Amino acid sequence: MAKRIDVSGLTAYYGSHKAIEDISMTVEPRSVTAFIGPSGCGKSTFLRTLNRMHEVTPGGRVEGKVMLDSEDLYGAGVDPVSVRREVGMVFQRPNPFPTMSIFDNVAAGLRLNGNYKKSQLNDIVEKSLKGANLWNEVKDRLNKPGSGLSGGQQQRLCIARAIAVEPKVLLMDEPCSALDPISTLAIEDLIGELKERFTIVIVTHNMQQAARVSDRTAFFNLAAVGQPGRLIEIDDTERIFSNPSVQATEDYISGRFG
């Protein structure tokens, strides 16, 4: 179910501005990979190239190759819509559909994908909400709007929505940056459970978080403002946080970074 991501020589542009340059990495299935680095270094941009969300931005385009197992995401004739059905995404700010109930939010992706019987939908919604550790909190108010939940609950609702369609990969763009510490902990626990089933890539500004949740960590940086972001190194999280092979990584992690 979970798939391996293999990126080679990926460069992404906003119009004529080169945002990230020549990034290559492999993400193993059923693992958590964290992207860290200073603001503007292209972590989020790179994340968004993995489900072809980058090209939604006007002027956004990509060179290079992203393989999902044996499938080239940027191959000729590949429909970005079907890519996004395989590679789910959770955003920085919780974004449940404000006009939909909790149930409809989780079922939204399923309804896009095909015809499900009501009983099937019920089962999948329950399973997804349980998978997102939200079921017990919302099971009595599935027909209430999702926007009435707390921020942390909304974010878990978004995770439930993303995993309901059984994606191969789950991308998370700073999923906890708008949440309080307790909600953050709930999401981090959840990530630990979800990696049994999905390949997870998470962008975070919180280095403790990267150390807590991830198996591998990638450090991104840019030479100067206006320069494209680059992948400095990617390694086992333990190694990155104890004995990184590049000096810049150590400077960033230990807070000595300009």
Next chain:
Amino acid sequence: MDTTTQHNDAAPPLTPTGPGAHKRATRGATRPGDRIFLGLSRGSGILLLVIMAAIAVFLTYRAALAINKDDGNFLTTFEWNTGLLPPQFGIAVLAFGTVVSSIVAMALAVPVAVGIALFLTHYAPRKLSGPIAYVIDLLAAVPSIVYGLWGALVLVPHLNGLYGWLDDYFGWTGILSWQGGAPRSLLTVGILLAIMILPIITNVSREVFRQVPQMHEEAALALGATRWEVIRMSVLPFGRSGVISASMLGLGRALGETMAVATVLSPTFDIKASLLDPGGGTFAQNIASKFNEATEFGQDALIASGLVLFVITLLVNGAARMIINRRKEYSGANA
């Protein structure tokens, strides 16, 4: 923090009296700029209420004069004979014509306007959407008499084909049958009104669709939604109340439109079974065509019909507000 921002009448004890000391103690509220602006804004607010009240009083008073002397039932009579003794007049035909032509206009204009707005915000390349939006603004700037002339000289002579087609395929419904009269009917009025209210509905809808938060659209995109599915899941629900408001603005214009209707319609004082039969009338058209030659009593009667239009507009707006409020808990963008 300075706590002396209340008004002067609550003068605290222990402060020296006299105008100068007083002034200093209440400085926050009495800076000339603040006072002038407070006066201006409060005055504008009050002025609005006074004008509305004056209109309502004027309409009700003159209307009451006429309705008291009406020998027929003001609401159900199919006549407008203010010169008779006793006078007989009623608004049934006008209310029917106004409401029906506006419904036709809304049914034609709202879907097209929403379509144009979606095209401009979500489909058209930027190079194209600017000029198109400009042309639509121009449409809104055309005076209504010009629409009326165009309707009478261009639209009416070219509608025979459409009328024949409607009669062939939908004549059996009764409301779309055609006897072959000149197409100066409520349907034609509705078509013309639809063109006239298209720009305002389009513009307001476009603004609303443009304000859909990026994160709502990305939520749908990330689930693997196509462009149309993004519109259905994120854009339309978010824009719903805005589109309703836009439609109400258009409906308000359609209900009150005068010159264009008067130019196109051949007014009669009866209700035709078919939308395609020439005849009928609307409140505004009836007032415009009769007011100049009316006696004072005739004017009172026309004002009474104007009052009914006023009430219909109020009801429509109230209904729209109810629709917007009904699903309020769903409409909030999250914090």
